[in-house]
Amino acid sequence: MGTHALFKRYEGNPIITAEDVSCEAHTVFNPAAAKFENKVILVLRVEEQRGFSYLIRAFSEDGINNWKIDDKPFMIHEPQMGEQFWGLEDPRITYMEEFDQYYLTYVSFAPGGPQLSLVTTRDFERICRHGNLFYPDNKDGAFYPKRFNGRWALIHRPYARGRAEIWLSFTPDLKHYGDHTCIIPVREGWWDCTRVGMGPPPIETPEGWLLIYHGVRTTASGSLYRVGLALFDLDDPTKLICRTNRWVLAPETPYELIGDVPGVCFPCGAICDENTREIMLYYGGADTSTCVAFSTIDDILDFIKEDQKIGRTFYSL
Structure with a gap:
């Protein structure tokens, strides 16, 4: 299987653009996704x-076509709330089955820098704000849906030690966090050498927790944001089973190569x-539009195994 055959782009991409939104919109991208009342909801x-x-919210029966987009924002920046002074991004x-609630993490921008914030909801109508979870600079946050030895686990991307890498922190009460561990570092010289950040929340598979992440490499003509995979132990989310050597999705089409970024x-x-x-993977193209690509858990796990063999062969030369 080729590196770009793993995820098949929807031929109708982009599925949502600024022209589809009745509110003021310059670009529409980087969507969170969930199943809700037998529909797919994108935030x-x-x-x-x-x-x-x-x-803003959008709903679809099949998660691909006929999106019903709200005519007003779901959440807006509120200057009186210090952490959201300059807006909300990348949810x-x-x-969380234990609480029968959806935990929506997002980046809130303030003069002190980007912070990771949280709201919870049962119906995507009423929300409970929990404020920011960490100090700035921090982005790309997502909770695991289950506890580990009685504690919840949060993936996030602080700017620490001079690097932007993927960390994991544990919390007994969703308020106090500790045991901070870097689980996906940047790789010098590789396609993900500049910075890395979490994609969707972790996906449970029979062989481990699947993490889909973005990796960045700065080139002479700008940064390239590509997508990679990592697999972690089902019982210990700090234990890396394997991480793909190759990227699995990269900007190639006009809607990924041309836009604001x-x-x-x-x-x-x-x-x-x-x-x-x-799997339907929702992603932003060129920080301008919303797209979707398809794969399966079985194909992804097979790809990871194949990639590890190729990597070992390469390094044995």
């Missing part, structure tokens, strides 16, 4: 012409069908 980042972003949604595939949401094991 999309919309940037308006002041440069601030807000979040992720985790369904050229050369970007930035996933934030995924829906996995329990019966077919198909």
Whole structure:
């Protein structure tokens, strides 16, 4: 299987653009995704012409076509709330079965820098704000849907030790965090050497927790945002089983190469069908539009195994 055959782009991409939004919208991208009342809901980042972003909801029966987009924002920046002074960006949604609630993490921008914030909801109508979870600079946050030895686990991307890498922190009460561990570092010289960040929330598979992440490499003509995979132990989310050597999705089409930020595939949401094991991966193209690509859990796990063999062969030369 070729590196770009793993995820098949929807031929109708982009599925949502600024022209589809009745509110003020310059770009619409980086969507969180969840199943809700037998529909797919996307919570999309919309940037308006002041440069601030807000979040808006969109619903679809099949998660691909006929999107019903709200005519008003779901969440907006509120200057009186210090952490949201300059807007809200890049949400992720985790369904917490224990609480029968959806945990929506997002980046809130303030003069002190980007911070990771949280709201919870049962119906995507009423929300409970929990404020920011960590100090700035921090982005790309997503909760695991289950506890580990009685504690919840949060993936996030602080700027620490001079690097932007993927960390994991544990919390007994969703308020106090500790045991901070870097689980996916940058790799010098590789396609993900500049920075890395979490994509959708972790996906449970028979062979481990699947993490889909973005990796960045700065080139002479700008940054390239590509997508990679990592697999972690089901019982210990700090234990890396394997990480792909190759990227699995990279900017190649006009809607990924041309836009406000050229050369970007930035996933934030995924829906996995329990019966077919198909994954719909939702991502932003060039920080401008919303796209979707398809794969299956089985194909992804096979790819990871194949990639590890190729990597070992390469390094044995």
